[in-house]
Amino acid sequence: MTVFTSAYFTMTEQEAIEYAKTRLNYFAPDAELDCREIGDGNLNYVFRLTDHKHKKSLIIKQAGPVARISDEFKLSPDRNRIEYEILDLQNKLASGFVPQVFNYDPVMNCTAMEDLSDYTIMRTALMQHEKFPLFADHISTFLVNTLLLTSDVVMGHKEKKELVKKFINPELCEISEDLVFTEPFYDCVRNEVFEGTREFAKKEIWEDPKLQLETAKLKFEFMTNSQSLLHGDLHTGSIFVKEDSTKIIDPEFAFYGPAGYDVGNVIANLIFAYVNAKYTITEDEARTDQLGYLENTIEDIIDLFQTKFLQAWDEKATEQTASYEGFKEYYLDTILRDTAAVTGLELCRRIIGLASVKDVTSIEDKTRRAAAEMICLAAGKLFIMDRKSFKTGADFVRTLKDCEKRF
Template sequence: MTVKDFRTAYFTMSEEDVTDYVKTELNYFKEDAELSCKEIGDGNLNYVFLVKDERNNESVIIKQAGPVARISDEFKVSPDRNRIESEILKLQGKLAEGFVPEVYHYDPVMNCMAMEDLSDHTIMREALINKETFPLFSDHITTFLVNTLLLTSDVVMNHKEKKELVKDFINPDLCEISEDLVFTEPFYNCTRNDVFPEIKSFVEREIWNDEELKLEASKLKFDFMTNAQSLIHGDLHTGSVFIKPDSTKVIDPEFAFYGPAGYDVGNVIANLIFAYINGVVTMEEGDSKEHFTGFLEKTIIEVVDLFKEKFNTVWDKCAKDHMAESPGFKEYYLNSILENTAGITGCELIRRTVGLAHVKDLTGIENNEQRARAEKVCLAIGKSLILARANMKSGIQYAETAHTIIEEF
């Protein structure tokens, strides 16, 4: 493989190609490096490789974006998402220092980037499936959310500079995926949906045939499409978080664009609920179950309440727009985010249960009766949150909603 091959035209790299790429294009490893390369990605879109220097115990991640999504060839996606991801990680690293991996290099020809290896962390979804707990997560993630969402809004930024970011992070291909998979297809009998047979009749009755629910989902969809409020991550689930007891790192912001701030907050809460419901239906009664589900319930409550608390603090310190100082406007603005948060939490719970892209918290439940119960509970919570989203202002309301619905099933 020659240098020219990497610098003239894009192609999808193999493990061998990535090793050669690192040797010729990156000035990262020592001259005596003994490199090994392994593809480690299991996501829906990209190719992710871990390159290690076995001699000097150093490593780097290479992430490459292809022209189609790995989940399905139906999704044609611009490789420009790799540029978006590399740039937003650098920006988020400034706004929320310590909460994203460091980016070392971006290559516009090969549509790839080199970034910090987080092998000492664990993907949060996997850790939660293994019933691990992380008491610092709610504090970490709410700092990340407030800093990245409020500090990129018109409340704080110069309006022209903010509009330049809107232009830089326009992301139509990946937005279309969200518009279809989150806000459209789960609410009717779409051929791309993947419904667990045990709950098909429940889905038809409670989701697809509920016109009020469809109306509210339509409102949320068009808000997502038109509300350029904050520079959002766009896919902030527990599979997009690397974690260890004292560290939280948010990864994979390739869906980033200017959208409603509640989208990120709602995605975090929904995926914590998936883990919570998994624990409720699969764990035997006892101290371990009480500890794990108690941790998640507390975390869900804290994500909402700490977000509100930190949002108010940062607003008071950083808000610059004169009209943002109008009495009552901060409360109005925050309440609109909280309403959207609840609606997005509901949409995420529904779409990950009946749509094309599932979560292991549900699909990994081997007992069919337990899985059916878990999925019905998630759908019912999701539906309730969408319909009652205007009233969802505190963390305890999420816990109470979950408790009420769990008792019904």
């Protein structure tokens, strides 16, 4: 029998079955289990265990000491503890929007959680040009509840500072600092740049000192502004969807940072879905319909976020100075500014950085892919440089459409 209590090792599928039987009180003693390792991300191993006899299933997510994407990234397995505790907290703040967690094991660095196999990863669904009319409402509620309710506006300041300490996440923050804020903005050897886009990236991104200055400002704000407890990696690959439900997964990058970071990541990844639809849907009416849905979703997320944020502020704020006239509008304005900036950073880093997105890389026609990438880079630059001018969802969509016309 394998010993799971003495030291960490990366489990095989068979060992995950043995682990579930001996360490988790989840399946029946007579369960007929099989297991598949289904992780397709950059960092972790994800085992799906199914009991065919009792029609019951479970996910075990295990964090290793290095990233799957590259051995260059040495990571603390403590990120698994962070993920477990964040999901537990988010279930209290935004009930129904994250999977339930059942167990955390600090020796094997793994978390047992709800299986969401009846959901679809949102990136995959959007690449199949599906629509989710409730998503904007769901994600805006999740964002308001997790960002505002973990800030100094609502929490007691000492309690909040304890959470800042608890969720300090230096290894994964360093990945973000490098891959989001630094490497995409110079010709870094780790960048993976499509040849059809390289010259545009060189001229518009790497050789623009004004843009580099703004990214430096944003990097230091990211490192020093402990505003809200972030998910930290809220892209469409970290969202499970079905028609009437949304679940947010993978908060292992969580830490205290600028609230707009999460909102901007969502918007940028909808823009990737937008350029995918533009360049892969061949039938005019279907393409127009999908693009319209994505435009409306982007607008609705920004506008619903603002409405719900201000309402929650009025209902939940405890900090005395938060009631001063004009302060909540000022505070929200800074989040919108950061949302625009992070939208731009994410657009740029996914196009010319190390970690790309399938929405774009799956565009087979090289000319179309180059056009899609240049739209993202051009829009990304404007979101960063003009970040103070974005006040409504329509402002975000207008910039996207203006850049679309250029290519």
